[in-house]
Amino acid sequence: MIAGARSFAAIGQWAADAGEDVLAALGADRGPADASTYRRAFAQVSADTLDLALGAWAWTRACRAGERLVIAVDGKTVRGAKGKDGKAPHLVAALAHGLGTVLGQVAVDEEQRDPSPSATC
Secondary structure, eight states, X not given: OOTTOOSHHHHXXXXXXXXXXXXXXXXXXXXXXXXXXXXXXXXXXXXXXXXXXXXXXXXTTOOEETTEEOEEEEEEEOTTOOOTTSSOOEEEEEEETTTTEEEEEEEESSOOOOSOTTOOO
């Protein structure tokens, strides 16, 4: 979401209002695009590839404690959602503490709990 825009129309309006210098910095040499251009462009983007690229970018900005990156790994059940099997989906995510940003997440078949709560990393 660019500057809080929640639709392609809002992204197009943001681009129209951004000004030539901002658009040039973003590589939009021919001026602002309209909403339909953003819709077509985003339809061609692979969600998995975008997730990997954004996760890699966030990784470069993650907080370090000494020489180590501080990353939390956690699993969650998505409440209020149901898959084709009628069950709520489960996700496992890696979060960069310093940024509060998810580096990546994957869906897993079912929720699994660590049998040894005293396990350490």
